[in-house]
Amino acid sequence: MGVSATAQPRVGLFVTCLVDFIRPTVGFAAVKLIEQAGCSVEVPRQACCGQPAFNSGDRATTREIAEQVIATFAPYDYVVAPSGSCAGMLKVHYPELFHGDPNWLPRAEAFAAKTHELISFLVDVRGVKRVDAAFAGSVTYHDSCSGLRELGVHAQPRALLASVRGLELAELRDADVCCGFGGTFCVKYPEISATIVGKKVANVAASGAGTLLAGDLGCLMNIAGKLQREGSQVRVRHVAEVLAGMADGASIGEKGEP
Amino acid sequence: MSEIVTSPAFKENARAALADVDLQQALKSVEVNFIAKRRASADKLPEFEALRDAARDIKDHTLAHLDLYLEAYEQRLTAAGGQIHYAVSAEEARAIILGICRKVDAKTVTKGKSMVGEEIAINAHLESHGITPVETDLGEYLIQIRGELPSHIIAPAVHLTKAQIEADFRRVHTHLPADRNLEEHTTLLAEARAVLRERFLAADVGITGANFLVAETGSSIIVTNEGNGDLSQTLPKIHIVLATIEKLVPTLEDASQILRVLARSATGQEMSVYTTISTGPRRPDDPDGPGEYHVVILDNGRSSMLGGDFQDMLRCIRCGACMNHCPVYHAVGGHAYGWVYPGPMGAVLTPSLIGVDKAGHLPNASTFCGRCEAVCPVRIPLPRMMRRWREREFERHLQPATMRYGLAVWAFLAKRPRLYALATSAAAFGLGWLGRAKGRFRSLPLAGGWTRHRDFPAPEQRTFQAQWRGRKRR
Numbered sequence: 001m002g003v004s005a006t007a008q009p010r011v012g013l014f015v016t017c018l019v020d021f022i023r024p025t026v027g028f029a030a031v032k033l034i035e036q037a038g039c040s041v042e043v044p045r046q047a048c049c050g051q052p053a054f055n056s057g058d059r060a061t062t063r064e065i066a067e068q069v070i071a072t073f074a075p076y077d078y079v080v081a082p083s084g085s086c087a088g089m090l091k092v093h094y095p096e097l098f099h100g101d102p103n104w105l106p107r108a109e110a111f112a113a114k115t116h117e118l119i120s121f122l123v124d125v126r127g128v129k130r131v132d133a134a135f136a137g138s139v140t141y142h143d144s145c146s147g148l149r150e151l152g153v154h155a156q157p158r159a160l161l162a163s164v165r166g167l168e169l170a171e172l173r174d175a176d177v178c179c180g181f182g183g184t185f186c187v188k189y190p191e192i193s194a195t196i197v198g199k200k201v202a203n204v205a206a207s208g209a210g211t212l213l214a215g216d217l218g219c220l221m222n223i224a225g226k227l228q229r230e231g232s233q234v235r236v237r238h239v240a241e242v243l244a245g246m247a248d249g250a251s252i253g254e255k256g257e258p
Numbered sequence: 259m260s261e262i263v264t265s266p267a268f269k270e271n272a273r274a275a276l277a278d279v280d281l282q283q284a285l286k287s288v289e290v291n292f293i294a295k296r297r298a299s300a301d302k303l304p305e306f307e308a309l310r311d312a313a314r315d316i317k318d319h320t321l322a323h324l325d326l327y328l329e330a331y332e333q334r335l336t337a338a339g340g341q342i343h344y345a346v347s348a349e350e351a352r353a354i355i356l357g358i359c360r361k362v363d364a365k366t367v368t369k370g371k372s373m374v375g376e377e378i379a380i381n382a383h384l385e386s387h388g389i390t391p392v393e394t395d396l397g398e399y400l401i402q403i404r405g406e407l408p409s410h411i412i413a414p415a416v417h418l419t420k421a422q423i424e425a426d427f428r429r430v431h432t433h434l435p436a437d438r439n440l441e442e443h444t445t446l447l448a449e450a451r452a453v454l455r456e457r458f459l460a461a462d463v464g465i466t467g468a469n470f471l472v473a474e475t476g477s478s479i480i481v482t483n484e485g486n487g488d489l490s491q492t493l494p495k496i497h498i499v500l501a502t503i504e505k506l507v508p509t510l511e512d513a514s515q516i517l518r519v520l521a522r523s524a525t526g527q528e529m530s531v532y533t534t535i536s537t538g539p540r541r542p543d544d545p546d547g548p549g550e551y552h553v554v555i556l557d558n559g560r561s562s563m564l565g566g567d568f569q570d571m572l573r574c575i576r577c578g579a580c581m582n583h584c585p586v587y588h589a590v591g592g593h594a595y596g597w598v599y600p601g602p603m604g605a606v607l608t609p610s611l612i613g614v615d616k617a618g619h620l621p622n623a624s625t626f627c628g629r630c631e632a633v634c635p636v637r638i639p640l641p642r643m644m645r646r647w648r649e650r651e652f653e654r655h656l657q658p659a660t661m662r663y664g665l666a667v668w669a670f671l672a673k674r675p676r677l678y679a680l681a682t683s684a685a686a687f688g689l690g691w692l693g694r695a696k697g698r699f700r701s702l703p704l705a706g707g708w709t710r711h712r713d714f715p716a717p718e719q720r721t722f723q724a725q726w727r728g729r730k731r732r
Contacts, residue, residue, distance in 0.1 A: 015722050021682050022715055024722035043726045047678040053669055055626060055645060056661070057652030061669045068673065096642075145627040178585045182625025187707035188661075189269070189623055191276055194711035195589040196625070225712030228698060253715035255697035 011039045012076035014069075014115075016086045017048045018217040019238075025258040026217060029244035030082040030118050037126040044072050049081075049089045055183055059097065066094050067104065070111045078125070079115040082240050083216045084147020085183075087117035092150050117147055118240055119215055123156035130163030133245035138168040140209035141239070142200070142223065143176045144216035157215060157239050164242060172212075173203045181222040197226045204234055211251070213239040224252040262379075262407065263612060265596030268619035275590040284419050285591050288410070292582035295526025296633065309519050314636045316512045317504075317573035321564065327473040327506045328555075334476025338538030340551040348378035351500065351556045355380060355465065358498060358552055359389055364462035367494075370480060370487035371395035372467030373411055373576060374500050374556060376598045377611070380465070391465075392457045394486035396450050403430045409592030409600065412524050412578040417591045420446070454486070464490035464548070468501035469520070469575070471553070474509040477537040478553065481520065481530035488534050497536070497548035502556045504572040510535075516575060519635035524577040559611050567646045571606050573636040580630035580640060586623055595620055602630035602640040609647050618656055621647035683724050690719030 011034050019026045031041045050065035069090070073079045081087040091112045098104040122128040141161065147153035161169055180186065180196025200223055204212050212227075212234055214220050224236035235251035250256035264271055275281055300306045320327055332342050345351035359367060367384060369375060369391055381391040381402065393402040397414035401407065403426055408414030415423070424440045427449055439445050466487050468478040478499045480487045491497040507513050521527040540547030563569055581587040581601025592600030597617070599607050605620040614621075621644035630640045651657055671678045693699055693716020701709045708714055720728075 017682075020722040021686055022717045024718050024720065024725050027722035027726070043723065045675045045679065045723070047675045048668075048672045050672065053665060053672075055648065056657070056665055057645065057648030057650070058665060058669070059649055059652075061665075061673070065669075065672055068675075072675075145625070145629070149628040149632050176629075178625045178627035178629070180585065180625060182627070184661075185623075185625045187705075189272065189586075190707035190711060192272055192586055192589050192623065193625075195276055196585045197712065221715055222712065225698070225708070225714055228713040229700075229711065250697060253698035253713055255695070258718060 009039045009077040011041050011078045012073045013043045014081040016083045026238040029240040029246045032244040049086045051089050080121045082118040084117045084144045088146035088150035090115045119157045120153050131243045134165040135167040135242050138209045139211045140170045140172040140207040142214040144219045170207045170209045172207050179219045181218045201226045211235045265617045271594035272590040275594045280419050289588045299522040299526040313516045313519050330473040338476050340538040343554045345556045351378045352383040366390045366461050367463045368392050368461040368490040370466035370490040371398050458489045461494045463496045464494040465498045470513040471505045477535050479535050481533050483531045485532050496550045499553045523579040523635040579633045583629040583633050606643045686717040686721050690717045
């Protein structure tokens with residue numbers, strides 16, 4: 001790996017609430033990948049990035065949460081999140097929240113500058129070109145919206161997946177189209193959300209791949225849940241699980257130890 | 259304002275739309291056709307992204323100096339023999355148009371496609387005063403004979419299948435032989451053309467919209483693919499242009515810059531088939547043209563958007579790219595949005611025009627996937643502005659109480675990471691234990707919106723943070 005061996009940068013892992021609560025395996029995969037990229041990882045006590053409040057129009061609560069997150073992660077060289085959506089919140093939307101605030105805007109901007117989505121951190125910041133992992137089978141990849149359009153995560157996961165021994169990538173039709181999760185959208189407008197994810201799983205099935213990967217647990221839970229409801233055998237995992245060589249256990253929603 | 263506002267019933271509208279087999283069939287063409295064509299034409303033009311910047315800058319500049327350009331436009335228009343009318347409200351615009359029609363005792367009025375015409379519901383108003391409006395754009399004609407609103411701002415009848423159109427033609431064109439062949443797209447088109455041609459010749463007044471009003475020359479510009487706009491504005495004795503204040507651009511050069519992104523973003527064409535510039539009434543040596551040329555400039559709430567959170571929305575050039583790329587629009591179509599402007603642009607504009615209390619669902623019915631902003635030719639930050647509307651709703655306590663309470667409980671925990679850790683640890687353990695046999699849930703209390711349509715994964719029984727701290731201690 002193309003990593004300088006001088007001082008190890010300290011990375012504060014922003015776990016994200018869904019990974020913390022639903023699928024800790026993704027967090028451990030992220031830790032492994034960040035460490036392999038020559039960094040030390042710490043996990044300060046944390047809750048949520050504030051997106052539910054932000055997207056519900058509660059700007060005051062969002063700001064309070066943002067101030068807390070920025071302060072919590074002040075000691076670290078980098079903040080890394082295994083989610084394009086949460087990383088987009090931290091990197092793109094936090095500075096917006098403090099627009100015109102001479103006190104907090106510079107702090108929010110400095111925080112944004114050192115914050116990265118996991119896979120783009122590995123590739124773009126740490127210069128990782130390949131991973132040491134194997135995965136037998138074909139996978140397809142869904143580009144989560146925030147990662148793709150707010151952070152430009154597209155080539156990076158494909159580049160690293162190409163280095164996984166035994167893995168075959170079958171491109172997903174309309175990979176860049178939303179899966180219909182949308183945070184609170186999926187519970188506010190469940191029928192519309194279900195229709196959108198229905199199209200997504202049809203494309204997943206058409207890809208012929210045995211496993212669907214993406215970089216955001218919200219999308220993954222949505223797609224996995226729909227595939228399973230339809231009786232599909234396609235498995236669903238966070239891309240970090242495969243890249244870290246931690247994709248042997250149960251997939252999302254599957255019975256057993258992950 | 260059009261009386262038919264069903265935006266408050268967005269959820270019910272959406273449910274009906276999802277169950278409408280014909281609509282779902284028709285909507286496939288939006289998803290397939292528009293997107294690939296826009297992509298191909300944008301890819302062919304190396305300067306496309308730079309042109310989007312230029313288009314945005316031209317609109318921003320004009321909006322910053324709207325008063326100046328409006329005055330300049332009025333001067334040039336008047337010098338060319340045109341008459342200008344300012345309407346603050348839809349009601350005023352309707353009265354002005356009716357007054358002009360009455361002066362010449364108009365019986366029929368032909369109309370080019372105009373979303374502002376839909377916004378002020380001009381057809382219903384003219385009809386109620388004994389004047390027959392005839393829509394001459396094929397899509398508008400179709401929805402007129404069906405008594406519907408447009409479901410798309412550039413393809414008003416995109417919600418219809420060919421079979422539905424055939425049935426409507428047989429129902430309405432009863433003067434034609436019942437056994438005629440309407441199987442082909444071409445035979446449908448030929449029939450519409452023949453029916454409309456007579457109407458063009460009979461019309462006393464022609465009403466068109468405007469894609470641009472040009473301050474430098476006092477001209478209005480329309481783009482069409484059918485040439486119907488040209489016939490609507492040159493054949494009758496009077497041409498009325500109905501436009502809103504944000505259609506202004508400083509110069510013809512500016513208009514042509516924006517034209518380079520307009521059709522490409524809309525249909526993927528390099529240019530629309532007809533781009534028609536008109537400046538005032540017929541001059542003495544002109545071979546044809548209207549004797550009177552009126553421009554009705556409508557505000558209808560737009561001037562109050564200037565200088566505020568929603569000013570950027572006034573850059574919109576009505577290409578439809580945002581709805582063409584919207585997964586929610588693809589699912590439910592345009593009518594579900596419940597008023598004239600659907601899709602992401604409607605989700606931002608409609609609350610400005612009819613009030614967020616009526617249109618509150620629209621900015622909420624978005625996944626914030628950001629595809630609309632990614633394709634908008636004038637780079638309107640649509641998701642950000644939908645979020646602004648949600649903020650207004652939150653401030654005014656317009657959201658459902660369950661949502662507000664749920665959010666308050668969540669916020670209480672999210673601001674207290676230690677308490678949050680306790681709560682999530684307990685929940686993860688409980689849910690994880692309950693779901694351990696299957697790995698997922700087919701139904702969960704309080705999560706019916708999710709589990710009605712999909713399974714919910716059982717959490718691992720310990721949160722990441724609990725496991726991490728446990729490992730550190732060891």
